[in-house]
Amino acid sequence: MIKNSIPTTNYTQIDDDRLVKMFRRDNDQVAFRTLLERHQSKIYSYIYSMVGSGDVANDIFQDTFTKVITKMDDTYNEQGKWIAWVMRIAHNATIDYLRKQKRFVDVNAKDDPDFDFYERIPDTEISAQEGMEQGESHKSLMKHVASxxxxxxxxxxxxxxxxxxxxxxxxxxxxxxxxxxxxxxxxxxxxxxxxxxxxxxxxxxxx
Amino acid sequence: MLPNKDELIIRYVMDELDPSEKMLVESAMAEDENILIEVEALRSTFKRCVENMPGVSAPPDVLDTVVSKAQEFSAANRKQAPVRYLVFRRISYAAAATVLLSAGFSWYASTGTSDVLNQTETVELMASPTEVQPAANTPWIDHQNILHINTAGFGSVATTPDSTPTRLRPIEEVTAGNRPARQLHLTGTQ
Structure with a gap:
């Protein structure tokens, strides 16, 4: 049975372990959505920073969560941190992609015209002068990290x-x-x- | 001199040293200016990274797709659940029936009767059962589930099986055919 009875605001206060149990045992969609919203930025940022392409990052992100959803009952044992398990899947998917593309060794972001990670930094961070400076710092750092x-x-x-x-x-x-x-x-x-x-x-x- | 300098310094910057190692690095920093400079350079660079590393959100349509997949998966699970439950229930019933039958058979085999024993009744001595009696000294059970123990030429002693010694009673009427020296008389319930 899919439960959506608990107000979403309460879910944000629930830790990952309990949310995972709520999704696994009760098919609680709000619990899953809460987990996704809580961690998606870090997972997506990691994938994006590694592959350097929005479209590829989208595909790997979706593949990662498809595995998370379908394999959770088989391979996640609730002993370790859920996010570490998800991260391992994301990392493996990213490395698989890079190996397939033979870019893991050769990639050099400076020479890659598709590498636009620092261009995807949200514009909302650049709303004021201070924000603009911060945004520039972000972009500058990510350019260097990409290198x-x-x-x-x-x-x-x-x-x-x-x-x-x-x-x-x-x-x-x-x-x-x-x-x-x-x-x-x-x-x-x-x-x-x-x-x-x-x-x-x-x-x-x-x- | 700091052993494993590079490793200790980066672990110090990442705050992954235990207190004794931390003291070691700090004393080395106090003694060697180059170590102090290296630590501060790495620390300031790391701080700059931590402060400025942005987070990029996945596009909303990607998140929606993931949420949809989770819903589809849950819906599929929900459909399969009754089937799994029925199969599990049938297996449970079969297992329970097997256990009960096995237990009943074992009990029957060990006791030789499925009747409930009444502990208040005693078994009357059977004079001559109608069934064909087997060879002497071979216990047998008649149609009333009475156990007979024959002795050669001296009739039989009949009783329902009961291993409780307290239900054994001495023979009160000794006759020529049932002398205690030659026969075993058991009492019990039926």
């Missing part, structure tokens, strides 16, 4: 959007913890260089 080697970008995104520990990142990406830590370190070193270069360019333009 990172995929394995470094992956670690930064997983750490940021999913707040994963390095053990979780290592497990998910199939590398050692030290390798994951090393990728993060190089990502930060590269990003710092990019920021410094950007600042130097701005100073030159001003002069």
């Amino acid at each position: 990172l080697p995929p394995e470094q970008r992956e670690v930064v995104m997983l750490r940021h959007y999913y707040e994963m520990s390095f053990k979780e990142i290592a497990d998910l990406t199939g590398v050692s913890i030290n390798t994951a830590l090393g990728r993060m370190r190089y990502a930060l070193i590269n990003l710092r260089k990019m920021f410094e270069q950007e600042n130097a360019n701005e100073i030159n333009v001003t002069e």
Whole structure:
């Protein structure tokens, strides 16, 4: 039986585990919608930042949630975090796509005209002067992140959007913890260089 | 000198060190200016990333599609549920019947009778059952579910089976044919 009896406002206060149980056992659609709305931005941002194309990100996002819906009874055991399980599906789908496209190694966002992640940052963030500056910072950062080697970008995104520990990142990406830590370190070193270069360019333009 | 410097520094920046490791890094930062500079550079870059990393929402039509799929899946599940329930119920009934039959058969086989025993009645000594008696010293059951134990040439002792020793009674009328030295008299209920 599909239940929609509890007001939606109450669902936002329910934790993931209980919402998952409500959807699995009672087919509670509001519970599922609440989970989706709670996590969709992080999942979509991760996929989008990795594949660099809105259409592809849409497809992978839908595929991810199709698997989530149909496989939840078979493969999710409610022992671990639901979002970590979803994230693993999203990550695997993303990596599968990149491998199929043979872009995982070769991709370079600077040379990819389709890579428009930083153009998709919501305009609502650029409503005032402060917002405009923030929006520019977002776009600037995402340009730099997109320029990172995929394995470094992956670690930064997983750490940021999913707040994963390095053990979780290592497990998910199939590398050692030290390798994951090393990728993060190089990502930060590269990003710092990019920021410094950007600042130097701005100073030159001003002069 | 800080062992595993690179690893410890990035873990320090990510706040993934235990207190003792944290103290180790902090003392190294106090002693070595280069470590301090590296830590601060990584930390400020990470902070800039965390503060400026935007979130991009999935398009509304994509979200609607996902919600629709969830509804379709739930509806399909709902249709299958009665079938699954009926199958489960039938299997449950069959299993229960099997268990009951097995238990009944085992009980019947062990007791030799399905009648409910009345503990107040005693079994009368049967003089000569109508059924054909088997060979001597072989217990047998007649049409009234009475157990007979024959002894060669000395008639039979009949009783319903009951293993309770308290229901055994001594022979009160000793005759030539049922001397206690030659026959076993059992009492019980029927």
